[in-house]
Amino acid sequence: MVRETLPHLRKAGGGAILTLTSSSVKEPIDYLLLSNVMRAGVTSLAKSLSKQLAGENIRVNNLVPGTIATDRMQNLDSSQAATKGISAAEQRSANERAIPLGRYGEAQEFGKAGAFLLSPAASYITGSTLVVDGGTMKTVW
DSSP: OHHHHHHHHHHHTOEEEEEEOOGGGTSOOTTOHHHHHHHHHHHHHHHHHHHHHGGGTEEEEEEEEOSBOSHHHHHHHHHHHHHHTSOHHHHHHHHHHTSTTSSOBOHHHHHHHHHHHHSGGGTTOOSOEEEESTTOOOOOO
C-alpha cells in the first residue's frame, strides 16, 4: 500500500502515511509469536521509511490501539467470560479495572489520534509511535 501511495504523495509535494499495529510492538503478547514479530516489523518499516522519506516532506508514523470498544472486544469479553463462568459485563468490568483511565477507549478517540498524526498539526512528527491505550502499557518508551 505504501508503494502505491508514494507516487501520489510525491506529486502532491508531501503528505503523511500512518501504519496501525498493536501494543505487542512494545510489550509482546504471550502466545502470539507470529503477530508479535510481524507487527514489530511494520513498526520498524515505518521508522525506516520516516527517515528515507523525510527529505520529500513525507511523514510516516505508527498508531497503536489499546483496548477499544469494538465488536471484536465484545466477542473477546464474551469468550473470556464463558471460560470463567461469568457474564460478559463482569468480564468487561474486570478488564476495565486494569486500564488506568478505567474504561475501554472509543473508536472515535482512536480515530482522532490517527487524524491528528495525518494532519498538518503533526507536521513536525515523523518516525513516532503513538499509543492510545488509556495508560495501560507499563513500558516507558
